[in-house]
Amino acid sequence: MNTQHEQALQFHQLHNTKGDPLVLINIWDAGSAQAVQAIGAKAIATGSWSVAASHGYEDGEALPFPLVLENLKRIKDKVDLPVTIDIEGGYGLSPDDVKVNVGLVIEKGAVGINLEDQRIGEEGLYTTSEQCLRIAAARAAGQQAGLPLFINARTDIFFQTAAGQHASCIEQTLSRAHAYAEAGADGIFVPGLSDARLIETLCSHSPLPVNIMVTSHTPSLRQLAELGVARISYGPLPYLEAMNALKEVGLAALSLHN
Numbered sequence: 001m002n003t004q005h006e007q008a009l010q011f012h013q014l015h016n017t018k019g020d021p022l023v024l025i026n027i028w029d030a031g032s033a034q035a036v037q038a039i040g041a042k043a044i045a046t047g048s049w050s051v052a053a054s055h056g057y058e059d060g061e062a063l064p065f066p067l068v069l070e071n072l073k074r075i076k077d078k079v080d081l082p083v084t085i086d087i088e089g090g091y092g093l094s095p096d097d098v099k100v101n102v103g104l105v106i107e108k109g110a111v112g113i114n115l116e117d118q119r120i121g122e123e124g125l126y127t128t129s130e131q132c133l134r135i136a137a138a139r140a141a142g143q144q145a146g147l148p149l150f151i152n153a154r155t156d157i158f159f160q161t162a163a164g165q166h167a168s169c170i171e172q173t174l175s176r177a178h179a180y181a182e183a184g185a186d187g188i189f190v191p192g193l194s195d196a197r198l199i200e201t202l203c204s205h206s207p208l209p210v211n212i213m214v215t216s217h218t219p220s221l222r223q224l225a226e227l228g229v230a231r232i233s234y235g236p237l238p239y240l241e242a243m244n245a246l247k248e249v250g251l252a253a254l255s256l257h258n
Contacts, residue, residue, distance in 0.1 A: 007082040008111035008148045014042055014082075015150075015187060015209040015230045022231045023221065026086075028054040028239055029071060030078040037079045044079050046072070048086040048114075050239035061120045065091045065101065069108055076109035084112030084150060089120040095137035102141035102149070112150035113138060114189060117176070118159075125156060128176050132183035139184030152211060152231075153177075153185035158192030166198055174205055181207040187231060194218040196227060203228030 002010065014022040026047035027033045033044050049059040051071060057063040068087070076083050085105050090098035102113060115138055117131040126134065135153055142149030155176050157169050177188045189211035193199060196219045203210045209230030212218060214237060224232055 001080050004106075004109060004111060005147060008150065011043055011082040011084065011111050011150050012148060012186065018228075019225050021221075021225050021229050024084075024231065024233045025238055026050060026234050026236070027075070030074040032238070032242070033075045033079050033083075037081055041081065044075065044081050044083045045112075045233065046075070046083075046085045047233075047235050047239070048088045049236040051086070053236070053239060059088075061088050061091055065104075069104055072105060072108045072110060082111045083109060084114070084152070085110045086114040088114075088116055089118065090115055090134060090138065095133045098134045099137040099141045102138045103145060106141060106145045106147055106149065110149075111147065112152060114152045114154050116154035116156060116189075118154075118156040125160070128179045131176070132179050135180055135183040135185050150187065151185045152187040152189050153180040153208070154189035154191065154211075155180075156191070158190055161192075163194075166193060166195055170198055170201055173202060177202075177206045177208050187211055189213075189231075189233070191233075191235065196223060199224070199229065200227040203230075 022042060024043060024045040025036045025041060026045050027036050028046065028050035036044060052059045052063040055063055055067060072085055087105060091101045092098045105113060115135060117125045119126060135151060138151050155173060157173050158166055161169050173190060180188060185208060188206055188208040191213040193212065194215060194217040199212060211231035211233060212224055212229045213233045213235045221232060
């Protein structure tokens with residue numbers, strides 16, 4: 001098994017193959033991580049929504065952070081692949097809190113994080129300067145641990161804007177991408193963006209590899225690769241489909257008794 005440092009370098013490299021994006025089937029526990037590893041995945045990525053739901057909590061840092069860490073450790077103990085964890089807003093309001101918490105997920109074996117600019121439990125985003133301080137704190141935690149941590153900087157600009165107005169958000173997104181890159185981010189995650197033309201524009205001008213989340217409205221995986229996307233995530237979709245399959249099995253079984 002590769003060391004954590006080697007896995008971190010490997011994870012970085014997976015974002016640099018043009019036309020061959022890293023595909024992450026987001027998981028929620030050790031069992032789902034093992035299933036994804038078994039089918040040939042190159043890395044393991046948690047999704048905060050799915051992890052929270054699997055523990056009976058809502059998304060938005062409602063899941064206690066000690067449970068986040070315990071779940072991460074169980075996942076890391078059962079797979080050999082690089083693991084990146086979605087820690088939402090870092091479970092802390094201040095950069096110092098973010099630094100401490102990122103240090104803890106590194107201790108549990110993670111080589112990457114998602115860190116979003118949405119104000120948890122509030123409307124709106126952190127200002128660019130505020131979020132840059134939080135990203136810099138996460139980078140400092142990686143440096144303190146001697147780990148080239150992959151920081152996937154998520155912006156919720158497109159989630160907070162009607163689809164018909166997404167074109168007007170590209171300039172703001174690129175401005176944040178440049179600032180986040182200077183603060184130490186390694187990737188830019190733009191959930192909610194599904195327009196092929198806008199995705200191509202973002203990929204062409206972003207200083208960071210672009211991460212798109214699959215929805216019913218996004219282009220095909222092949223199209224996303226052609227548009228320049230470096231990383232493709234599935235978010236809560238795998239968990240929702242797994243739960244629907246469970247319900248179908250249960251309904252079929254229970255119907256035998258009706």
